[in-house]
Amino acid sequence: MNKEVKYIDWGLIDYQEAWAKQETVFNETVAIKTANRTNNTTLITPNMLVFCEHPHVYTLGKSGVPENLLLDEQGLKEKQAAYYKINRGGDITYHGPGQIVGYPILDLDNFFTDIHLYLRTLEEAVILTLKDYGIEAGRYPGYTGVWLDPDNDKARKICAMGVRCSRWVTMHGFAFNVNTNLDYFNNIIPCGIDDKAVTSMQKELGYELPMEEVKLKLRTHIADLFGMTLV
Numbered sequence: 001m002n003k004e005v006k007y008i009d010w011g012l013i014d015y016q017e018a019w020a021k022q023e024t025v026f027n028e029t030v031a032i033k034t035a036n037r038t039n040n041t042t043l044i045t046p047n048m049l050v051f052c053e054h055p056h057v058y059t060l061g062k063s064g065v066p067e068n069l070l071l072d073e074q075g076l077k078e079k080q081a082a083y084y085k086i087n088r089g090g091d092i093t094y095h096g097p098g099q100i101v102g103y104p105i106l107d108l109d110n111f112f113t114d115i116h117l118y119l120r121t122l123e124e125a126v127i128l129t130l131k132d133y134g135i136e137a138g139r140y141p142g143y144t145g146v147w148l149d150p151d152n153d154k155a156r157k158i159c160a161m162g163v164r165c166s167r168w169v170t171m172h173g174f175a176f177n178v179n180t181n182l183d184y185f186n187n188i189i190p191c192g193i194d195d196k197a198v199t200s201m202q203k204e205l206g207y208e209l210p211m212e213e214v215k216l217k218l219r220t221h222i223a224d225l226f227g228m229t230l231v
Contacts, residue, residue: 003047003110007219007230010052015059015082015095018052018103025105026164026171033107033167045107045169049222049230051215052103054095056081058188061162064091068189079187088172090144090162092188098179098202100215104222108168111226115165119144122174125221126159129176132217135204140196145174148199156197158204176218177201179208 010018025048032045058069058081069083069092076083095101108118123139126146130137137158140150146159159176177200185198201209223230 002223002227002229004231005047005049005106005223005226005228007049008051009215010050012053012055012097015054015057015084018050018054018101019084019086022050022103022105022171026166026169029105029107029169030167033109033169045110046105047107047110047228048103048105049219049228050103050105051219052101053097053099053211054101056094056096056184058083058092058094059088059162060085060092061088061090062086063089068092069187070189071187075187079184081184081187086172088162088164090160093160093162093175094184094188095175096180096184098177098181098200098211100176100178100211100218102173102176102218102222104170104173106170106226108165108170113168115163118165118170119161119163121225122161122222123159125218125225126174126176128221128225129214129218130158130201133201133205133209135201146176148204154197156199158199158201178211178214 029045032043036043123146127137137146137148138150140147144161145157148156159174161174162172164171179202180200
């Protein structure tokens with residue numbers, strides 16, 4: 001039987017507001033799991049899949065180095081971009097309009113308790129979505145995320161990943177470049193990788209994609225791969 005997962009689209013939302021909302025759901029879920037263990041109860045944990053877009057923002061994960069942001073405070077102001085150090089894994093990345101940011105807040109005890117499989121499954125959903133549009137994508141050995149031409153010197157990243165997982169509850173997630181303004185990546189060393197390019201669906205196909213259509217295909221693939229029923 002498929003697990004019910006609440007799907008919600010927050011639209012264009014400030015990064016810090018979205019982070020606070022995630023934290024609330026994440027903490028509530030962890031609290032339920034803790035109570036279940038303490039009281040020997042079986043309260044059901046919520047599962048949520050959030051899609052959104054953010055105004056221009058750079059986020060630095062726990063394993064990142066601040067030097068990978070190539071802008072000072074004045075430069076950030078000129079680019080109208082925010083900057084946050086956050087509690088996910090990974091290095092620095094950019095979020096902005098035209099990018100599907102996905103935040104699965106899941107209790108993996110309801111699916112499978114394997115963080116590597118979790119990341120590979122999210123990657124697979126993006127790979128299948130790109131395939132729907134005739135774009136061949138794959139994985140780059142040693143790195144998370146989804147890449148085009150990962151096996152040669154034209155390797156370029158189209159989807160970044162950075163998750164937090166505690167007590168098998170996840171937050172943060174992925175950033176999938178659909179119609180993203182790639183110029184903003186010039187102000188960082190994306191994910192700490194200084195010799196690989198970044199791309200988007202729009203750049204690869206030469207036209208702007210309908211965001212709602214791409215979101216529908218992506219969430220359908222996520223639901224199928226995880227065995228979810230989105231409600």
